Amino acid sequence: MADTEQVPLIDRHRAVMPNWLALYYADPIEVASASGRHVTDAGGTTYLDFFAGILTNAIGYDVAEISDAIRRQLDTGVLHTSTLYLIRQQVELAERIAELSGIPDAKVFFTNSGTEANETALMLATQHRRSNQVLALRNSYHGRAFGTVGITGNRGWSTSSLSPVKVSYVHGGYRYRSPFGHLPDDEYIAACVADLRDILETTTSGDVACMIVEPIQGVGGFSSAPDGLFREFKRVLDETGILLVSDEVQTGWGRTGEHFWGISAHGVTPDAMTFAKGLGNGLAIGGLVARGEVMDSFTANSISTFGGNPVATAGASAVLDYLLDNDLQGNAAKLGDRLLDGLRGIAEDNPVVGDVRGKGLMIGVELVEPGSTTPSPAAALTVLEETRKHGLLVGKGGLHNNVIRLAPPMTVTEDEVDQALDALHRAIATAGEAR
Numbered sequence: 001m002a003d004t005e006q007v008p009l010i011d012r013h014r015a016v017m018p019n020w021l022a023l024y025y026a027d028p029i030e031v032a033s034a035s036g037r038h039v040t041d042a043g044g045t046t047y048l049d050f051f052a053g054i055l056t057n058a059i060g061y062d063v064a065e066i067s068d069a070i071r072r073q074l075d076t077g078v079l080h081t082s083t084l085y086l087i088r089q090q091v092e093l094a095e096r097i098a099e100l101s102g103i104p105d106a107k108v109f110f111t112n113s114g115t116e117a118n119e120t121a122l123m124l125a126t127q128h129r130r131s132n133q134v135l136a137l138r139n140s141y142h143g144r145a146f147g148t149v150g151i152t153g154n155r156g157w158s159t160s161s162l163s164p165v166k167v168s169y170v171h172g173g174y175r176y177r178s179p180f181g182h183l184p185d186d187e188y189i190a191a192c193v194a195d196l197r198d199i200l201e202t203t204t205s206g207d208v209a210c211m212i213v214e215p216i217q218g219v220g221g222f223s224s225a226p227d228g229l230f231r232e233f234k235r236v237l238d239e240t241g242i243l244l245v246s247d248e249v250q251t252g253w254g255r256t257g258e259h260f261w262g263i264s265a266h267g268v269t270p271d272a273m274t275f276a277k278g279l280g281n282g283l284a285i286g287g288l289v290a291r292g293e294v295m296d297s298f299t300a301n302s303i304s305t306f307g308g309n310p311v312a313t314a315g316a317s318a319v320l321d322y323l324l325d326n327d328l329q330g331n332a333a334k335l336g337d338r339l340l341d342g343l344r345g346i347a348e349d350n351p352v353v354g355d356v357r358g359k360g361l362m363i364g365v366e367l368v369e370p371g372s373t374t375p376s377p378a379a380a381l382t383v384l385e386e387t388r389k390h391g392l393l394v395g396k397g398g399l400h401n402n403v404i405r406l407a408p409p410m411t412v413t414e415d416e417v418d419q420a421l422d423a424l425h426r427a428i429a430t431a432g433e434a435r
Ligand code: PMP
Pocket: 054, 112, 113, 114, 115, 116, 118, 141, 142, 143, 214, 218, 219, 247, 248, 249, 250, 276, 277, 286
């Protein structure tokens, strides 16, 4: 044991599958402790965290209200019990999410992750409609399990072609590189709707189960369709009863600032929504909320033993209280605008920035070869490493791996946004000089 302890953790990482995994940073970070919006690594360096565990930490780290709620549940001795018994916390959380969803007569199905939530949505929709045909957006990410890998339309993450769902991909999400060019919103929407009709008529037999969309594509680089597109899509879907599922795994819980759910910006109520990440503030929880009539056609009681377990649902209820009591959606709107404005200013003097986009605390910065729209993954890598040197952790992603993703905990302060802008400014300037 003493010998093993001498070996750096990175060298022992081969015991973890998949061991080809590209860890972030040339010298990967081991987070040893955390508090608020800050994480401290094993070597004692503290960073401002603007990726929040890939948007899992809606509130931030070490929040007393959440830890106390979890501890109270642990004190009962019940870490888990059969989901065949009544679980009070689960029922209460389901009632609240059903109400918050705005979906009429909604019912909630709990899972342990976003992937499971989307697998459940696929199972529900395909069973309800007796069809395995599904529509998804190009550049999408919905998970990498057997069904969800099929609806993930992003090359880097489409790790298997053997999915049981028959999928057709439509345009809409990634506007910066849209083949329709830079059209005004209404013309862009009309082009996407025409594409949807064409896809339906040419690549499907017509009896499609559902369409699944991310209101803002997360892994795809925080890119989004203009508001109103999904309302127009739903009009087409409603003609033949195709269900609209909104994947709110990243956009839910007020992160986009203007609405509690990302899809609401489109002026449409979907038939179902999937959720995860932020609701647990780090605990493993996810789920699906859907119209009662659709949910009632489901014959699966659960898809795993742990969905909606007492600890996860007790913690998630406390997270929901915190989010609502402290108007974190309002904070996301206000500080998201500050971040967006600051980045737009930086972009003006730095042609290595091709696009700045997003809503609330979900902001993407797409890096390009200056003077062109050619993606620059090298510039994104420089920004990632340089921001770390300036004490800031950010995300990276996008179809071409050239987008910096900013998504701090929704409790972030003005000072922290300004610190992040300063670090980003310096890192982006360095990335530009290197070109
Ligand atoms: N949907 C979206 C939009 C996501 O971003 C993710 C995770 N990045 C998932 C689903 C899968 O969620 P999980 O990692 O919790 O399984």
